[in-house]
Amino acid sequence: MGLPRPEELISDVNLKKMPSKAWMDTLPVEFKPGFYCYGAKGKNLEYVGFPNARDFHVTDPDWKLPEDWKKTVIEGIKQRIERFRTFHVFMDICVRCGACADKCHFFIGTGDPKNMPVLRAELLRSVYRKYFTSSGKIFGRNGGARDLDLDVLKELWYYFYQCTECRRCSLFCPYGIDTAEITIIARELLNLLGLNTDWISGPVANCYRTGNHLGIEPHTMKSTLEFMCNDIEDITGIRIEPPINKKGAEILFVTPSGDLFADPGIYNCMGYLMLFHELGLDYTWSTFASEGGNFGFFTSLEMAKRLHSKIYEEAKRLGVKWILGGECGHMWRVWHQYHNTWFGPVDFLEEPVSPITGTKFEHAKSNKIVHISEFTADLIKHGILKFDKSRNDNLIVTFHDSCNVSRGMGMFEEPRYIIKNVCNHFYEMPDETIREQTFCCGSGSGLNAGEIMEQRMRGGFPRANAVRYVHEKFGVNLLANICAIDRAALPPLMNYWVPGVRVSGVTELVANAMIMKGEKEREMNLRMEPLPGKEVE
Amino acid sequence: MSINNLLSKKRENIINKAFDLIISTYPEQSRIFLKGKNKKFTNPIGYTTNLSVEQIIDNIIADADIENFISPLENIIQIRAVQDFTPSQAVGFIFLIKKAIYSTLHKEADSNDLMELMSRIDSLALVAFDIFMKYRERIYDIKAKELMDRTWWLLKKWNIVSEIDDKILETK
Numbered sequence: 001m002g003l004p005r006p007e008e009l010i011s012d013v014n015l016k017k018m019p020s021k022a023w024m025d026t027l028p029v030e031f032k033p034g035f036y037c038y039g040a041k042g043k044n045l046e047y048v049g050f051p052n053a054r055d056f057h058v059t060d061p062d063w064k065l066p067e068d069w070k071k072t073v074i075e076g077i078k079q080r081i082e083r084f085r086t087f088h089v090f091m092d093i094c095v096r097c098g099a100c101a102d103k104c105h106f107f108i109g110t111g112d113p114k115n116m117p118v119l120r121a122e123l124l125r126s127v128y129r130k131y132f133t134s135s136g137k138i139f140g141r142n143g144g145a146r147d148l149d150l151d152v153l154k155e156l157w158y159y160f161y162q163c164t165e166c167r168r169c170s171l172f173c174p175y176g177i178d179t180a181e182i183t184i185i186a187r188e189l190l191n192l193l194g195l196n197t198d199w200i201s202g203p204v205a206n207c208y209r210t211g212n213h214l215g216i217e218p219h220t221m222k223s224t225l226e227f228m229c230n231d232i233e234d235i236t237g238i239r240i241e242p243p244i245n246k247k248g249a250e251i252l253f254v255t256p257s258g259d260l261f262a263d264p265g266i267y268n269c270m271g272y273l274m275l276f277h278e279l280g281l282d283y284t285w286s287t288f289a290s291e292g293g294n295f296g297f298f299t300s301l302e303m304a305k306r307l308h309s310k311i312y313e314e315a316k317r318l319g320v321k322w323i324l325g326g327e328c329g330h331m332w333r334v335w336h337q338y339h340n341t342w343f344g345p346v347d348f349l350e351e352p353v354s355p356i357t358g359t360k361f362e363h364a365k366s367n368k369i370v371h372i373s374e375f376t377a378d379l380i381k382h383g384i385l386k387f388d389k390s391r392n393d394n395l396i397v398t399f400h401d402s403c404n405v406s407r408g409m410g411m412f413e414e415p416r417y418i419i420k421n422v423c424n425h426f427y428e429m430p431d432e433t434i435r436e437q438t439f440c441c442g443s444g445s446g447l448n449a450g451e452i453m454e455q456r457m458r459g460g461f462p463r464a465n466a467v468r469y470v471h472e473k474f475g476v477n478l479l480a481n482i483c484a485i486d487r488a489a490l491p492p493l494m495n496y497w498v499p500g501v502r503v504s505g506v507t508e509l510v511a512n513a514m515i516m517k518g519e520k521e522r523e524m525n526l527r528m529e530p531l532p533g534k535e536v537e
Numbered sequence: 538m539s540i541n542n543l544l545s546k547k548r549e550n551i552i553n554k555a556f557d558l559i560i561s562t563y564p565e566q567s568r569i570f571l572k573g574k575n576k577k578f579t580n581p582i583g584y585t586t587n588l589s590v591e592q593i594i595d596n597i598i599a600d601a602d603i604e605n606f607i608s609p610l611e612n613i614i615q616i617r618a619v620q621d622f623t624p625s626q627a628v629g630f631i632f633l634i635k636k637a638i639y640s641t642l643h644k645e646a647d648s649n650d651l652m653e654l655m656s657r658i659d660s661l662a663l664v665a666f667d668i669f670m671k672y673r674e675r676i677y678d679i680k681a682k683e684l685m686d687r688t689w690w691l692l693k694k695w696n697i698v699s700e701i702d703d704k705i706l707e708t709k
Contacts, residue, residue: 006662010625010629032621109620110620112567119566174670224694430577432580437558461616462578488683492679496679537698
């Protein structure tokens with residue numbers, strides 16, 4: 001009768017209708033703008049030989065699937081169970097204790113139960129049970145099993161592209177189930193049907209063809225580095241000639257291509273150029289292995305391997321001794337956790353030794369790859385670099401641990417050590433939000449697409465919330481990190497939740513403070529802004 | 538007893554009721570977690586919502602000016618503006634606060650006073666709508682700025698676009 005009361009209007013939608021259903025009954029998924037990535041373009045899938053290459057639009061009822069798609073997925077699960085013992089074990093051993101449930105930034109930021117890692121994995125486990133376990137076959141739904149149909153497939157797609165593979169949940173699992181591995185396999189299965197996203201499949205095709213995610217061709221890369229050197233000359237008075245594709249150099253330097261073009265990554269890239277110049281390092285850039293990141297990792301392990309191999313092929317072609325990696329997150333995990341499985345130990349490079357300090361990087365004995373933060377921390381420890389920390393005095397800094405390098409690889413101290421040596425003001429975020437418990441930026445594993453801004457904002461809310469705390473308590477105005485996706489994803493996140501906090505790589509801070517031989521008196525930082533005390537009245 | 542005194546006496550009760558109602562706008566399976574009020578960093582939705590409801594109720598008790606309500610309203614709406622809510626659901630929690638106050642006080646409070654208070658709280662719904670739009674517009678701005686950050690530097694360096702140099706203006 002008549003108009004409802006306002007509270008009834010709200011309750012009617014959310015208090016009564018939605019929740020009283022079991023999770024299996026909440027299909028179909030509703031695709032709302034801002035929360036789902038655009039579908040892959042056929043040309044990008046075709047270029048790398050991915051199956052079912054065609055344009056697909058997520059909101060279209062017809063996803064243009066092959067007729068036998070269901071068989072493909074079930075067969076795909078079977079192959080992966082046989083191939084990956086971990087996947088098989090992870091499908092079977094979860095007791096649904098819920099320890100992981102409230103650890104996911106997407107769950108914490110959305111309150112959507114299907115973003116609980118346990119339930120997200122259950123979306124796939126229920127299908128696994130139906131086709132691969134006796135209990136599932138006999139008891140069906142009562143045994144936690146369900147048929148694979150189109151609505152289920154769409155649900156898998158929706159939620160496995162709402163996981164950033166950050167592994168925070170895995171940290172709390174008493175069985176050590178790595179939910180990121182489940183997401184990786186689920187995405188592989190979806191990829192068998194051409195169900196990829198535009199933001200991932202475009203960079204994969206570009207990287208396969210041109211050598212980097214953006215499709216920056218050799219001459220453009222060369223010019224871009226030269227532009228940066230022009231700016232460096234304006235700032236320091238020093239002219240740098242970056243070595244490119246230099247055969248016989250000692251070190252190959254590879255960084256994510258985001259550092260070559262996007263603000264604020266470019267300032268970090270200028271920092272690399274300045275650091276290597278100051279050291280007189282015998283190194284080279286490559287215009288072919290011009291991408292440290294690996295979006296193939298977000299499609300299938302085979303694709304990741306195909307993209308990854310170019311770096312080693314290039315190292316072999318140029319005849320370098322070892323490889324130095326720029327500030328990147330998942331690049332690091334691919335290199336250290338997957339490389340050996342794919343290729344075995346590298347037999348044509350040498351164990352990395354810093355030519356400046358003589359330090360042997362023994363942990364890199366097998367892969368021959370050193371992270372720039374390890375390299376720089378070692379330089380500082382040996383007193384090689386001279387700094388004027390006051391150049392960074394306008395910055396009150398906190399550090400965001402990037403999931404892949406911190407939780408994934410245990411690198412906690414090096415970046416902090418560097419920051420404390422080049423900045424006077426550094427404050428940590430609360431313990432439960434840093435180091436191995438760090439909160440993801442909300443945009444990792446190929447989810448930093450512009451069309452899912454709302455999803456990224458709520459996924460990054462726990463991280464931003466911790467930044468807001470140190471911003472309000474200590475006046476923090478800079479969020480430093482060592483990951484290119486962070487440098488792309490955190491500025492919008494800060495603009496939404498904590499305006500007034502900017503984002504930078506760690507090497508940018510190093511280069512700002514570093515006193516270079518023969519430099520003029522510096523007036524500006526790398527962003528061409530006046531240094532503290534040099535402001536024009 | 539004046540309505541402010543009554544409100545003050547039942548403060549805890551009203552805050553708890555309003556908080557529970559607001560959390561009930563989230564899916565059922567998530568509510569137990571979201572109701573944790575004290576985990577500032579590991580449950581920011583629950584913590585922020587509870588704290589903001591407390592501030593809103595305290596402001597009502599203190600007859601505070603509308604400016605004092607902006608910050609707690611922003612803290613809640615900023616979250617709800619990027620969640621699975623329609624615009625009306627995102628700002629409609631004001632009516633849940635009203636409901637919590639009404640259901641707690643209606644037996645004891647003078648009905649005219651209560652009616653007056655309810656009417657004043659309606660103004661928060663109007664302010665809430667402004668705040669909601671502010672954050673939605675911020676999302677659109679961020680989308681545009683992200684595109685600029687990804688491309689502007691290259692456009693300038695390749696002389697595809699040319700900005701007026703600061704130094705030129707200074708010399709004139």
